[in-house]
Structures are given as C-alpha cells and as structure tokens.
Amino acid sequence: MSVGKNITRTEGRSKVNGSAKYIDDYHYPNMWYGKTVRSTMAHAKILSINYSPNFDWSQVVVVDYQDIPVRNIVAMIFDDQPLLVESVVKHVAEPIVLVAAPSKELAQKAVDHIEVVYEDLPAVLTIKEALAVKEKIFGDDNIFKQYTITRGSVTDAFQSAEIIVEGTYKVGHQEQLYIETNGVIATAEKDGSFVIQGSMQCPYYVHRAIKEIFGLSDEQVIVIQTVTGGGFGGKEDFPSVVAGHAALLSRKCGRPVKIVYERGEDFVSSTKRHPAIIHHRTGLTRDGRLLASEIDITFDGGAYCTLSPVVLSRGVIHALGPYKCPNVKISGRVVATNTAPNGAFRGFGVPQACFGGELHMEKIAQTLNISPVELRRKNMLREGDTTTTGQQLSYSVGTQEVLDTVLERSDFLTKWQQYQQKNTSDNKRRGVGLSFFYHGGGFTGSGEEKIKGKAAVQLTVDGQVCILTASTEIGQGTKTIFRQIVATELGVDTDLVTFGETDTSKVPDSGPTVASRTCMVVGKVVQMAAANLKQEIARNLSAKLGCEPGEIEISNNQISYPNSTPINFQEFAKEFVKEHGELKTMAQYSSPPGIKWDELNYTGDAYPVFSYGADVVEVEVDLDTYEVKILKVVTSSDIGKAINPAMAEGQIEGGTVQALGYGLCEEVVWKDGKMINNRFTNYIIPTALDIPEMETILVEKPYPYGPFGAKGLGELPMDGGAPALVAAISNATGAFVTEIPATPERILAALEAKQ
Numbered sequence: 001m002s003v004g005k006n007i008t009r010t011e012g013r014s015k016v017n018g019s020a021k022y023i024d025d026y027h028y029p030n031m032w033y034g035k036t037v038r039s040t041m042a043h044a045k046i047l048s049i050n051y052s053p054n055f056d057w058s059q060v061v062v063v064d065y066q067d068i069p070v071r072n073i074v075a076m077i078f079d080d081q082p083l084l085v086e087s088v089v090k091h092v093a094e095p096i097v098l099v100a101a102p103s104k105e106l107a108q109k110a111v112d113h114i115e116v117v118y119e120d121l122p123a124v125l126t127i128k129e130a131l132a133v134k135e136k137i138f139g140d141d142n143i144f145k146q147y148t149i150t151r152g153s154v155t156d157a158f159q160s161a162e163i164i165v166e167g168t169y170k171v172g173h174q175e176q177l178y179i180e181t182n183g184v185i186a187t188a189e190k191d192g193s194f195v196i197q198g199s200m201q202c203p204y205y206v207h208r209a210i211k212e213i214f215g216l217s218d219e220q221v222i223v224i225q226t227v228t229g230g231g232f233g234g235k236e237d238f239p240s241v242v243a244g245h246a247a248l249l250s251r252k253c254g255r256p257v258k259i260v261y262e263r264g265e266d267f268v269s270s271t272k273r274h275p276a277i278i279h280h281r282t283g284l285t286r287d288g289r290l291l292a293s294e295i296d297i298t299f300d301g302g303a304y305c306t307l308s309p310v311v312l313s314r315g316v317i318h319a320l321g322p323y324k325c326p327n328v329k330i331s332g333r334v335v336a337t338n339t340a341p342n343g344a345f346r347g348f349g350v351p352q353a354c355f356g357g358e359l360h361m362e363k364i365a366q367t368l369n370i371s372p373v374e375l376r377r378k379n380m381l382r383e384g385d386t387t388t389t390g391q392q393l394s395y396s397v398g399t400q401e402v403l404d405t406v407l408e409r410s411d412f413l414t415k416w417q418q419y420q421q422k423n424t425s426d427n428k429r430r431g432v433g434l435s436f437f438y439h440g441g442g443f444t445g446s447g448e449e450k451i452k453g454k455a456a457v458q459l460t461v462d463g464q465v466c467i468l469t470a471s472t473e474i475g476q477g478t479k480t481i482f483r484q485i486v487a488t489e490l491g492v493d494t495d496l497v498t499f500g501e502t503d504t505s506k507v508p509d510s511g512p513t514v515a516s517r518t519c520m521v522v523g524k525v526v527q528m529a530a531a532n533l534k535q536e537i538a539r540n541l542s543a544k545l546g547c548e549p550g551e552i553e554i555s556n557n558q559i560s561y562p563n564s565t566p567i568n569f570q571e572f573a574k575e576f577v578k579e580h581g582e583l584k585t586m587a588q589y590s591s592p593p594g595i596k597w598d599e600l601n602y603t604g605d606a607y608p609v610f611s612y613g614a615d616v617v618e619v620e621v622d623l624d625t626y627e628v629k630i631l632k633v634v635t636s637s638d639i640g641k642a643i644n645p646a647m648a649e650g651q652i653e654g655g656t657v658q659a660l661g662y663g664l665c666e667e668v669v670w671k672d673g674k675m676i677n678n679r680f681t682n683y684i685i686p687t688a689l690d691i692p693e694m695e696t697i698l699v700e701k702p703y704p705y706g707p708f709g710a711k712g713l714g715e716l717p718m719d720g721g722a723p724a725l726v727a728a729i730s731n732a733t734g735a736f737v738t739e740i741p742a743t744p745e746r747i748l749a750a751l752e753a754k755q
Contacts, residue, residue: 001488002483002484002487002488002493002494003484003485003488003641003643003707003708004641004642004643004644004645004708005484005644006644006645006646006647007480007483007484007494007644008480009477009479009480009647010473010479010480010483010499011227011473011479011480014227015227020227021226021227022180022183022199022226022227022228022229023180023183023184023185023197023198023199023226023258023260024183024258024260026185026197026226026258028185028187028256030255030256031185031255031256031257031258032061032100032101032102032107032249032250032253032255032256032257032258033100033101033102033103033104033107033257033258033259034098034099034100034107034245034246034249034257034258034259035098035099035100035101035104035107035108035110035111035259036095036097036098036099036111036245036259036265036269037095037096037097037098037099037111037114037116038092038093038094038095038096038265038268038269039085039089039091039092039093039094039095039096039116039118040092040116040118040674041089041092041118041120041673042089042090042091042092042123042125042338042339042672042673042674043088043089043090043091043120043121043122043123043124043135043137043338043673044088044089044118044119044120044121045087045088045118045119045121046085046087046088046089046096046116046117046118047117047118047119048116048117049064049096049097049114049115049116049117050114050115050116050117051113051114052113052114052115054113055109055110055113057110059101059102059106059110060099060100060101060106060107060110061099061100061101061249061252061253062097062098062099062110062114063084063097063098063099063100063245063248063249063252064084064096064097064098065082065083065084065085065086067248067252068083068084068213068248069213069214069215070212070213070214070215071212071213071215072084072086072213073212073213074209074237074240074241074244074304075205075208075209075212075213075240076237076240076305076306076307077305077306077307077308077309077310078144078304078305080138080304080305081303081304081305081306081341083095083213083241083244083245083248084096084097084098084245084248088121089118090137090303090304090338091302091303091338091339091340091341091673092268092339092340092672092673092674092675093265093268093269093340093674094269094303094340095241095245095269096116097114097116098245098248098249099111099114099249100249100250100252100253100255100257121135122134122135123135123338123672123673124137124142124336124337124338125337125338125339125670125672125673126300126337127275127276127277127298127299127300127335127337129337130142130143130300130335130336130337131298131335137303137336137337137338138305138335138336142335142336142337143333143334143335143336144301144305144308144309144333144334144335144336145305145308145309145312145333145334146312146331146332146333146334147312147313147316147330147331147332147333147602148329148330148331148332148602149316149317149328149329149330149388149389149602149603150328150329150330151325151326151327151328151329151388151389151390152292152326152327152328153327154283154292154293154294154327154328154329156327157283157291157292157326157327158281158283158291158292158294160283160291161283161284161285161291161292162284162285162286163283163284163285163286163367163368164281164282164283164284165280165281165282165284165360165363165364165367166279166280166281166282167279167280167356167359167360167363167738168277168278168279168280168738169277169278169279169280169355169356169359169360169738169739170275170276170277170278170738170739170740171273171275171276171278171351171352171355171356171662171722171739171740172275172667172668172739172740172741173272173273173274173275173342173667173668174272174273174345174661174662174666174668175267175272175273175666175668175683176230176231176232176233176234176270176271176272176345177230177232177683177685178229178230178231178232178234178235179229179230180199180228180229180230181199181260181261181262181263181265181266182198182199182235182238182239182242182260182261182266182270183198183199183242183258183259183260183261184196184197184198184199184200184239184242184243184245184246184258184259184260185197185198185246185256185257185258185259186243186246186247186249186250186256186257187250187256187257188247188250188251188254191220192214192216192220193216193219193220193221193222194210194214194216194220194221194222194247194250194251195222195224196210196221196222196223196224196243196246196247197223197224197225197226198223198224198225198226198239198242198243199225199226199227199228199229199235199239200223200225200228200231200235200239200243200472201228201231201233201235201236201239201472201474201512201513201514202235202236202237202239202470202472202512202513202514203223203224203225203470203472203502203503203504204223204470204504204509204511204512205236205237205239205240205512206223206239206240206243207221207223207504208240209240209243209244210223210240210243210244210247213244213247213248214247214251219505221504222503222504222505223243223503223504224501224502224503224504225472225502225503227473228472228473228474228475229475230474230475231472231474231475231513232345232346232658233271233343233344233345233346233348233514234270234271234343234344234345235474236307236343236344236512236513236514237271237306237307237343237344238270238271238343242259242261245259246258246259263678263679263680264678264679267675267678267679267683268340268674268675268678269340270340271302271306271340271341271342271343271344271345272302272340272342272343272345272668273342273345273347273351273352273662274299274300274301274302274308274311274334274342274345274349274352275299275300275342275352276297276298276299276300276315276352276353276356277297277298278295278296278297278319278352278353278355278356278357279295279296279297279356280293280294280295280356280357280360281293281294281295282294282360282364283327284364284368286368287368287370287378288364288365288368288370288374288375288378288379289378289379290323290324290325290379291325291326291327292325292326292327292328293320293325293327293328293329293330294328294329294330295316295319295320295328295329295330295331295356295357296330296331296332297312297315297316297319297330297331297332297333297352297353297356298332298333298334298335299311299312299315299332299333299334299335299342299349299352300334300335300337300339300342301334301335301336301337301341301342302336302337302339302340302341302342303336303337303338303339303340303341304336304341305336305341306341306342306343306344307343307344308334308341308342308343309334310348310444311334311342311343311344311348311349312332312333312334312349313349313444314348314349314350314353314440314444315332315349315350315352315353316330316331316332316353316602317388317389317440317444317602317606318349318350318353318354318357318437318438318439318440319332319353319356319357319388320357320388321353321354321357321358321361321436321437321438322380322381322399322436322437322438322610322612323361323376323379323380323381324379324380324381324385324386324387325379325388328388330388338673339670339673340675344514346655346658346714346715346718347439347715347718347719348514348515348715350437350439350715350718350719351659351662351718351719351722354435354437354719354720354722354723355663355722355723355726355740357723358435358436358437358720358723358724358727359723359726359727359738361375361376361436362433362723362726362727362730362736363736366730366736371413371416372416372434372727373403373407373412373413373434376403376434376436377403380399380400380403380436381393381397381399381438382397382399382400383395383397385397387606389602389603389604389605389606390603390604391604391605391606391607393610395609395703395704396609396638396640396701396702396703396704396709396711397610397612397701398611398612398638398699398701399436399438399612399638401636401638401699401701402436402612402613402614402636402637402638402697402699403436403614403636405614405636405697405699406434406614406615406616406634406635406636406697407434407614407616409634409636409695409697410432410616410618410632410634410695412432412434412616415430415432415618416432416434416731419431419432419731419732420731427622427623427624428620428621428622428623429620429621429623429732429733430618430619430620430621430631430732431618431619431621431728431729431730431731431732431733432616432617432618432619432728432731433616433617433618433619433723433724433725433726433727433728433729433730433731434614434615434616434724434727435614435615435617435719435720435721435723435724435727436613436614436720437612437613437614437615437716437719437720438610438611438612438613439516439610439611439613439712439715439716439719440516440606440607440609440610440712441515441516441517441520441521441607441608441609441610441611441703441706441711441712442515442516442517442520442521442607442608442712443511443515443517444606444607445597445599445604445605445606446597446599447515448511448517448521448589448591448608449590449591451509451511451589452588452589452590453509453510453511453517453521453522453525453588453589454508454509454510454525454586454587454588454589455467455468455469455471455508455510455522455525455526455529455586455587456468456469456507456508456529456584456585456586456587457486457526457529457530457532457533457584457585458500458582458583458584458585459533459573459576459577459582459583459584460498460573460577460582461574461577461578461582462574463496463569463570463571463572463573463574463577464496464497464498464570464573465486465490465492465496465497465498465530465533465573466497466498466499466500467482467483467486467497467498467499467500467526468500468506468507468508468584469482469500469502469507469508469510469522469525469526470502470504470507470508470509470510470511470513471510471511471513471518471522472502472513473499473502474513476518476651476714477644477647477650477651478499478513478518478519479499480644480647481519481523481643481644481647482499482522482523482526483497483498483499484643484644485523485526485527485530485643485707485708486526486527486529486530488708489527489530489531489534490530490533490534490554490569491534491553491554491555491556491557491569492554492557492569493557496557496569496570508586510522510525511589515712515715516611516711516712516713516714516715516716517712518714519643519706519707519710519712519713519714520609520640520703520706520707520710520711520712521589522589523643523706523707523710524589524705524706524707525587525588525589526587526707527707527708528587529585529586529587530585531587532585532586532587533583533585534554535549536583536585537552537554537559537572537576537583538550538552540576540580541559541561541572542561545561545564547561547562554569557569557570559572591608592608592704592705595608608703608705609640609703609705609706609711610711611637611638611639611640611711611712611713611716612637612638612699612716613635613636613637613638613716613717613719613720614635614636614720615633615634615635615636615656615720615721615724616633616634616635616724617630617632617633617660617721617724617725617727617728618630618631618632618633618692618728619631619725619728619729619732620732621729621732621733621747623733625744626744626745626747626748627744628664628725628729628742628744628747630660630664630690630692630725631692631693632692632693632694632695633656633660633692633693633694633695633721633724634694634695634697635652635656635694635695635696635697635717635720636697636699637652637696637697637698637699637713637716637717638699638700638701638711639698639699639700639710639711639712639713639716640700640701640702640703640706640709640710640711641700641702641703641706641707641708641709641710641711642698642700642710643707643708643710645698648698648713649696649698651713651714651717652696652713652716652717653694653696653717654717655714655715655716655717655718655721656694656717656718656721657686657691657721658717658718658721659717659718659719659720659721659722660686660721660722660725661685661686662718662721662722662740662741663721663722663723663725663726663740663741663742664686664725664740664741664742665684665685665686665741665743666683666684666685666741667683667684667741667743668683669682722740725742726740726742729742729747733747733751734751734754735747735750735751735754736750736754737750738750
C-alpha cells in the first residue's frame, strides 16, 4: 500500500538536476518576444499614444485594444477587467500597448519609444477613501461585493452579556513571490487556433480566456502547463492576462511569441493578498463563554474585481474561527481602489480573517485575565456542534487533538506563565503565542457541484496506468500523491503509475488547482477513476475466464482468481492494450450525501469538511531595536490522512514560514498607487537563516469522503502563523500590536500606546 508512505517526489530529480524545462527554457524557430507598455498613473484618461519617428517600426509589431477581435476582457467573475486599456487607466502598471520583436532587447527598445500622454484623474488608494465614495470608480458605492451572515440575535445577546470586548485589526498586502515569474508562449496557427504553453495553475481558466478574446471553440484552443515554479494562487487567474497578450502578438506577427516577466514587472503588475480591516465586538459571560459576536470585515480588491467576491466569501465564513457562538452577525465587503488588482493567495481570505479573530481572542483572554488556552477550550467547536452558517459538524473534527498535541509538545502553558512573570529585567524578552484555526476544504457552498470535476486513468501500451487530470503540479506534490492514490486503489506499485501531460486537449477539466481541493476533491475523483478501471479489468477477465468479476483480485502487482496461477498486472495490461486498444475510465465528483447550502442567505454546509490547526510560536524581542527573532514553532494539523507524510510536513513547514513572513516583515510599500519596493532586496521575506526550529505534528481524523480519509492541506498552514507570532510578542513585551507586519516601529508604537 503506497498511501501513507514517504515515496520520492515524482518530478523532484528533474527539478534538482536542472533537466526540468520551465517556460523560459523553450525556444522555437522564428520565435519573437513580447513586451508591455504599462500605465505610470493610478487613475488617468489617455489623451494620446505617440510612437517616436526615431524608431524603425517595421522591425516590430504593435498591438493595442483595437486589435482584439471579439471581447476585450480578462474572463473572470464580473468580466470588468480589460485585456488592454481603451481610454482610462485604473492602476499603475496596467497594460496599454504590446510590442513583439525578434529579440527582447529590440522589443524593449520599441517600448522605450512609445509615449502615453495622460490627463490625471483623482485616485482612490485606500479602503477608507473607497468607502467615503468621493470618487466613484466602481458602481455607485465602490463595492464589488458584500455578504452578511446572521444567526440568533446579537442585539438581545449583547444586552445580557457580562463583558463586551471590541477590537480593530489591520493587515496589509502580501506579495506572492513564486520563484518563477509569469511566462507564456503563444503560437497562432494558420487556421485561427492557438497553442498556449505556460507557467500556470489552472489551464482551463486560460482556455476559457483565450476563447472569449478570439471567439473560438473548445477545440481551437490548446493550453499546456509547463513545469511551474510556484503559484500560491498568483497563477490562478493572472496567466490569462499574459496568455491573452502573447496570443494577440502571435496572431499579428504570425510567429510564436514568448512573454516572460522580469521580476520587478511581476511585482508591480500581478495580484497580491487583499489588505483588510477587521472589527470585532464580542459579548461574553465573565468566565469567557461567547454569547454574541459582531464582526465587520472590509477587503481592498484593487482596481478590478478578479476573484475578490470568492475571497471575501471565505473570509466572512471563517471570521469567527473554530468557535461556537449562538448569536452572530458577520458583515463583509470588498471595495475597489486604484491599485493593482488583488486576487487569490494561499489561504484565500482566511489569513486576514484568522489574524483578526485570533488576535481578538488574545485580547479577550487579557481582558478577562484568563489563559488563552482556557478561553479556547471553553468555546471550541467539537463534533456535533454548529458553525456560524448553521453547519453541523458530523465527522472528522480534530479540534481537541490539535490543541492538546500542540500544547503538550510546545509546553505552552508553562512557558506562557514563566515569560509573563520573569520577563522584567534585561533588554531581551521572550514570549510564546498560540493560534487555533480551521480551513474549509474545496470550494465554498455549491461550488464543487457546479464544477463537477472530472479525472481519468488509462492503461498504456507499455502496461502502465496513466493519470489524466487538469490538476497541476505547482510544487505541492500532486504528481506524487495522485500516483500513490491510484497505486493503492489498484493494488500495484507506484512505479506502474504515471502522470500524464497537463494538456487541455488530452485531460478532462478537473476544476482549478486551488482551494485545498487537489488532494481531497480531485484526489477522490482520481481514486474513483482507478476503482472504475479495476472493475473494468475484472469485467473483461471474468468474461474470458468464466468466473464472477468479484472473484478477481489485484494486489502486489498480481491479478488473481480462483484455482489459477496469478497474472502479472503489467503483462496483462500490455496484452490487453495490444488486443483491445488503450483502456480509459473516467470519474466525476459528486458531493457527500446531505450537503445543503443556501447561497442567498449564506446558511448551511459551507464546506464538506474542515481541516483544523494550532500553532505555538516562541519569540525573543530586542527592546533596544524592537527586532523580533523567532525561536521555535510547533504546529499541529488535522488533515484527515497524510497520503505522503514527509511531503505533508514539507507543505506545513513552507506554509508556516510564509505565514510568519506575513506577520513579521513582508510589507508592500506604496507611493501614489505604485509599489516602490519591487525587488528582492527591499521586499523582505524570511530567508533560510530566519527559519526557526520547527516541529510538525500530523493529526489524522479521517474524512469518509476523501481519498483514504484525506482532507485539504495546502492553505491551512498559512492561517495561524501571524496571530500566534503577534500573541507571542504581546506575551514577551506587553505590546498589543493590531496591524501586521509587526515591524519594530509598530511594536514601539504599541508599547508607547500602552504607557
């Protein structure tokens, strides 16, 4: 049985030895290179675009919005984002004109000879300015989308509450910082069709986008994912922009066109994590039991809607955290501003909500003078409890286990009390902080039912089993764990299972590679496809051998049936394909029984199941410089079943470091709507030297409808790091920092405010 074992990462060797081909490693005869002329203004009307007579324009091709044949949009939820600006720019770095040339240098030279003349318009650059609506940049109120969740009566409950605690919390942008920047090669064929290759998470998003721009059929667009150097959500929808641009240029010049962003260009133009302001008002009994919770969240969506409504949805659903409260009102909205659009990013709205919610729990504990552990134990969700949307948790609720294990392994309570009592004399103070969180697996509400993701497996001529799915490998281990799932389901070694090319002309639409759904949702569909293949093999063999299909078993690479010598699986497969052709079986997702979701009122089963986590972060704060050194992190995660434990731990460690960077040092600096720290040298992230000692605990509370019990994993580690870090700073210094990143300046300000 392969599931549960630490088999070697499928594509690891090629990435390590350099043989893996990323998009910039591809070269084609007569290929040209694309560059983009971008807005230098946050909000402005284009008066003219001037092409310098000092440049020979016959050497290049130039494309603007007038070259778009059908729809000038980046296909997404509202379709409000143009592929190329027509008359008004809405953010700095918005694409206006495209150029392609035989060399990158010549393309850049052409770009340098194009001048855009603007008439400046008032810009809306913050959430506060957007809500003031002095300038309308989207609709009548600058609001892309809003949701409200209500349960019970918060008005009545606040009247009976013994204690009311309020707090406001702020989070800023976070940059994606995948190692490989965005890149695409588009090839326009003579019959009007396109082949698109690129670094991406969701090939079928790009497929749809190109169809919309050019008015093409499914068959006229082929999208192929190349080896992708990280995504984190930043390559969910944004590659549709790059692909659309490359396709326009390719069609005009009649050659393959490659566009690969420079790092600084990727920084300023691509999507980031939404900033947010979160306000909590909580009514409690004096001993810490939640009676009423009123939460208000506002996200900054940037200039265009992109995926913001979906990000907001997950944010409001997770706003209270894994706690029970009989009376809840959660209001959320996402507003438009004249900054680069914000979009999908690991955690997808939950890290913002979790920071506000968990730091507020810390504030409640301090107000009531009880331990943060006692507060959480009193209010945590357990099996049989009901969430804010009215979802009853019927199975796989690992709250107790993750909290118990993280507290025991970190010795949290002892250290928390010790640091409170003895941190009084020297200039370096230690502290420890706790966070407790959950994350819904798969799409919200009826999302998975609408997508109905498909996957297939196929017997090949060499006697192997090939997995066909649109779920992409972006560093998280899809190729490896899917092979383990299929091998275990079929009863063969993983060496007999391969992962097919992610090419939309060859693989079914499995839905996007997002939302912690790859293993839990698509992995289950892959398992079902493998089970179908096993049944098909049994059906064929039973007819041939004169036995019942149920009498045929596959295990240890052997096919056995009553009173006969077992058959080698691979030899059988070769013979079968030779005689009948390649055998393919398909499967499609269906929701677990009893799932009900009311989209209008936002009530019911928001997710099929939740994963649960708890983090303990230990820090040392220098009271001369207010710099924070992270000493140790212990994290516990209930993920249902670890298909590959070593890779699961790697995911958790990587996501936790990303979360600590979010909480401690990652800050996008803006000036007049432009990101001005768009370099690795001035956008500061944790390096290998900053990574503390880490201890990872895997809790397995099986989910009956996941592959071998597995639940979502990819986003969970991003949720809890920041609030645990800030709680540790509070434990060390007494400074209650309410905005991240927790820079030395903010720690100093919090200490001064306390005095």
